[in-house]
Amino acid sequence: MKIENINTLGELKASGYQSKSIKEELRTNLREKIKSGKPTFDGVHGFENTVIPELERAILSRHNINLLGLRGQAKTRLARKMVELLDEYIPFVTGSEINDDPLKPISRYAKDLIAINGDATAISWLHRSDRFFEKLATPDVTVADLIGDIDPIKAANLKLSYADDRVIHFGMIPRANRCIFVINELPDLQARIQVALFNILQEGDIQIRGFKLRMPLDMQFVFTANPEDYTNRGNIVTPLKDRIGSQILTHYPETVQIARTITEQEANLDVIQSDMVHVPSLAKDLLEQISFEARESEYIDNKSGVSARMSITAYENLLSTAERRALKAGVDKTTLRLSDFMGIIPSITGKVELVYEGEQEGAAYVAQNLIASAIHTFFPGYFPKIEKLEKPDEKTAYTDLIEWFFAESGFELLDDATDEQYQRILGSIVPLEILVKKYQPQLEKEDRFFMKEFILWAMVEYKKLSKDRITDGYQFKDMYGSYISKL
Known part of the structure; x- marks a missing residue:
């Protein structure tokens, strides 16, 4: 007709x-x-x-x-x-x-x-x-x-x-x-x-x-x-x-993979942004896991829910953080870093409804806690589990890494470090390279440094290293070495 x-x-x-x-x-x-x-x-x-x-x-x-x-x-x-x-x-x-x-x-x-x-x-x-x-x-x-x-x-x-x-x-x-x-x-x-x-x-x-x-x-x-x-x-x-x-x-996505599909479909990104920033698969999974952690968090009112929009806007902010860093460095391409996740905090704080305990801690603290929880959840899927209690003098997969930090005075990861500086700093930690090669041998070359930083953040969450925010970046140190050296 x-x-x-x-x-x-x-x-x-x-x-x-x-x-x-x-x-x-x-x-x-x-x-x-x-x-x-x-x-x-x-x-x-x-x-x-x-x-x-x-x-x-x-x-x-x-x-x-x-x-x-x-x-x-x-x-x-x-x-x-x-x-x-x-x-x-x-x-x-x-x-x-x-x-x-x-x-x-x-x-x-x-x-x-x-x-x-x-x-x-x-x-x-x-x-x-x-x-x-x-x-x-x-x-x-x-x-x-x-x-x-x-x-x-x-x-x-x-x-x-x-x-x-x-x-x-x-x-x-x-x-x-x-x-x-x-x-x-x-x-x-x-x-x-x-x-x-x-x-x-x-x-x-x-x-x-x-x-x-x-x-x-x-x-x-x-x-x-x-x-x-x-x-x-x-x-x-x-x-x-x-x-x-x-x-x-209705309900929220039941798996990280489904959540990833939704975020990638809905995120408002242009071609320039997508081409400029390489995002490791692990970074995408971590981002989605943050929403899953939020829905289970004791600081957040689970009756109000955590919208899928949080992951979408967080993903946009995450890429914008890396894009801004690349523009300041004058480069056309960069790879996402785990420290870039601090750029998503504004996307989280406005989209979660806190209970009394969360209000007492503050929205920014809760947001950082969610990022840390996501890292803690994902780490055993990539590397050997870090036990809370270890036998004295027992060597683990992470002993060499902890000893490296004990011997050194720690190191700093600056927010706006160029890719060359970032890779040189992480490359100087030999035990990190050994861990990645041993447990993630199939990893793409451009994702290796993200994985190295992932190990450091996980070590902090498992109380094996300390991490402090400095003016323009993060400082990683041995938990006790700096204290003992002063004695």
Whole structure:
């Protein structure tokens, strides 16, 4: 069917077009996608065996949907992806405020126009990208905003009585007829406003200022909400919950690999930045592990969640830290360093909600603690485990490294050291090179220095070395050597 050749109601009828409700559209197109084996919600990762099957069942059941989950769990992304399951174009009566179906008009405007013009009534075509409406529920939202109200200016201009339904100004919901309508943060909507949605969800009609309007709106509602025990700003009233067909619980990525995929997809990086900074695979894993550590941290309110946005903005800041260092050094390429992770602290502090103990310690301390915890978690996967208790005089894989620091006065890693200086300093520690060659022999050459620094930071976390922040970098020393030398 070539829509450019169909511009009137008569031509539409002659084409054999059949009207479908939006829920039927979604269902039909979803059936075809599932049959063909195509991904139904492409670009949404980690939900393949949990959320997406539940969402598919809800669409096949023609349900209105409530996506319930903590912040940063792709709830709105899922709702927006549903647009791809709509037909590419649908016809509507030209000039209609509520996208009237030419074959099943519901507004007075469309009915009167068709009664006058018949098959000559002009029609237009609405693309699926224009069939998505979104409203953030805020305490100041009114029934008039959502449903509609009498427009006194329209009444005066048209010289109509308030008893005439043509004086009605439609709200967002009627204007979203035959569309997907998303209300974000539903508990924030006042209870009396939620009550106004009852009829629309159950019977599909609306009431405005006492007008006896029977307007069977054709809509797909999607609501998003945080768990009620967290928001404390309001609740979803029980009768409204009862009218929502399916409530689907979302969740955070279950593995570091899935989290990495999401971060790399969503990070706002340009080609110059990506080409300038080489990021070792371990660095990407560490970055994601920070979010996993935050969700388990005793300093952070786990009811509020830790958004996937934290990893995304942290990754952007991480690359910007290395980029800034490269620009100051006047070089075109650099490799990420573990010390660059201090550049992500601003991305963490604003995105975690601290409990009392966390507030006492301070946001910056908590952020550094999360980075340290991620290093502590990952280290045994790359090198032999460091035991807390060791037998006296027993030689371990790290004895030579500890003795090197005992014999030396320590060394400094400066934030803005050039790559040449950085590699020379780390290269001077022979036991580090031996450890990397022995336990990570397959490691790419450009990742070796990141791995060396990783060992040093891990030794600090396992209380084998000390690390102090100096004005423009970090100083690593033996835990006891500097003290003994003063005796």
